[in-house]
Amino acid sequence: MKYKLMVMALLFNPLYVNAIGINxxxxxxxxxxxxxxxxxxxDYRQFIHVGVSELRIENGEIEAIPYTRENIEDWSLSVSPSRTVIDPV
Known part of the structure; x- marks a missing residue:
């Protein structure tokens, strides 16, 4: 009975999700x-920080290589701006 009450309480609690839309x-x-x-x-501002990783396939496995300051000479793309504030629509 206690378990059922806890599940019911969770179902009626509002869920908050941070989300953005990407075209x-x-x-x-x-x-x-x-x-x-x-x-x-x-209905509130969101602060966005973009992170980029390069995906490579090595021996049938996907390897994600994050773009960092240490490998900047290997980057094949860049993002501008990489940090921004998105106001509500």
């Missing part, structure tokens, strides 16, 4: 540029 998860370059549109459906 596409895949873009192709035009003149070496691609553009993504980000929207904020929440």
């Amino acid at each position: 596409s998860m895949l873009e192709f370059t035009h003149d070496n540029e691609a553009e993504f549109t980000i929207t904020n459906p929440a």
Whole structure:
């Protein structure tokens, strides 16, 4: 009985989710540029920090290589701005 009450209490609690909208998860370059549109459906400001990783397949395994200051000479793309504030729509 106690278990059922706890489950019911969880079902009636509101769930809060931080989310942003991105127009596409895949873009192709035009003149070496691609553009993504980000929207904020929440009713508060969101602070965005973009992180980029390069994916490589080695021996049938996917290897994610994060772009950091230590490997900046190996980067094949950049993000601008990499940090921003998105106001609600």
